[in-house]
Amino acid sequence: MKVTCLQFDIVFGNPSANKQRVQEEITKAMVGAPDVIVLPELWTTGYDLTRLDDIADTNGAESQLFLSNLAKEHHVNIVGGSIAKKTDAGITNTTYFFNRSGDCIGEYSKVHLFKLMDEHLYLKAGNTKGHFKLDGISSSGVICYDIRFPEWLRAHTTDGAEIVFVVAQWPLARLEHWRTLLISRAIENQCYIVACNRSGSDPNNEFAGHSMIIDPWGEVVAEASKHPEHLTATLDLEKVPQVRKQIPIFADRRTDLY
Numbered sequence: 001m002k003v004t005c006l007q008f009d010i011v012f013g014n015p016s017a018n019k020q021r022v023q024e025e026i027t028k029a030m031v032g033a034p035d036v037i038v039l040p041e042l043w044t045t046g047y048d049l050t051r052l053d054d055i056a057d058t059n060g061a062e063s064q065l066f067l068s069n070l071a072k073e074h075h076v077n078i079v080g081g082s083i084a085k086k087t088d089a090g091i092t093n094t095t096y097f098f099n100r101s102g103d104c105i106g107e108y109s110k111v112h113l114f115k116l117m118d119e120h121l122y123l124k125a126g127n128t129k130g131h132f133k134l135d136g137i138s139s140s141g142v143i144c145y146d147i148r149f150p151e152w153l154r155a156h157t158t159d160g161a162e163i164v165f166v167v168a169q170w171p172l173a174r175l176e177h178w179r180t181l182l183i184s185r186a187i188e189n190q191c192y193i194v195a196c197n198r199s200g201s202d203p204n205n206e207f208a209g210h211s212m213i214i215d216p217w218g219e220v221v222a223e224a225s226k227h228p229e230h231l232t233a234t235l236d237l238e239k240v241p242q243v244r245k246q247i248p249i250f251a252d253r254r255t256d257l258y
């Protein structure tokens with residue numbers, strides 16, 4: 001399974017400019033014939049939280065249609081980063097997953113809101129897991145700050161996830177946390193981690209880039225620079241059962257104690 005993360009700079013508070021950008025980036029990325037394209041967190045609006053009421057996508061409908069059409073047109077699976085989804089219950093930071101036919105095969109709203117970037121003041125937390133099947137492979141998607149909660153990713157891998165996609169706007173100031181947390185989540189869950197971060201900056205933060213693809217042994221298969229780029233790697237999914245057999249941590253867990 002060949003995966004490409006689209007790491008790019010996001011235009012602050014400008015969904016139409018960002019959509020145009022994503023359309024161009026996906027067209028460019030398809031030259032390498034990936035099976036899966038991954039976008040970063042809040043890629044339509046950026047962290048323009050004070051204006052979300054005006055620029056969030058009602059029911060996520062426009063973003064879903066946009067991504068579904070791209071998936072269909074390019075015959076590619078898309079892990080749709082995340083967008084600000086507005087409903088009567090409030091605004092959530094929501095990711096959608098699409099198969100090659102353009103069907104939406106899953107949806108996940110960030111469950112851990114990041115207070116350091118004021119998310120709790122503008123967003124509502126989700127309450128469900130982010131599972132989906134990608135070309136038959138059990139996969140999950142989580143969002144940025146979620147990676148600081150090992151029990152949340154564990155809950156996905158004990159349900160069977162073999163690939164965990166992470167979409168993010170992770171600041172440069174904590175780049176080493178990003179790298180260490182992602183590698184740890186891969187080692188402890190013996191799964192592939194495919195993590196797509198943005199690059200560039202907004203009025204409040206400079207972002208780290210450094211999208212990463214990590215195998216179930218914790219080896220970094222590919223890592224981007226700080227700058228906009230497409231990060232591609234081929235996942236060898238045989239490695240998941242191999243590593244899980246070699247060190248059987250799922251069987252050895254003491255669920256009677258914790």
Ligand SMILES: O=C(O)CCC(=O)C(=O)O
Nearest residue numbers: 114144145169170171174
């Ligand atoms: O946990 C962190 O340091 C960064 C998290 C973050 O930027 C986010 O969740 O958007």
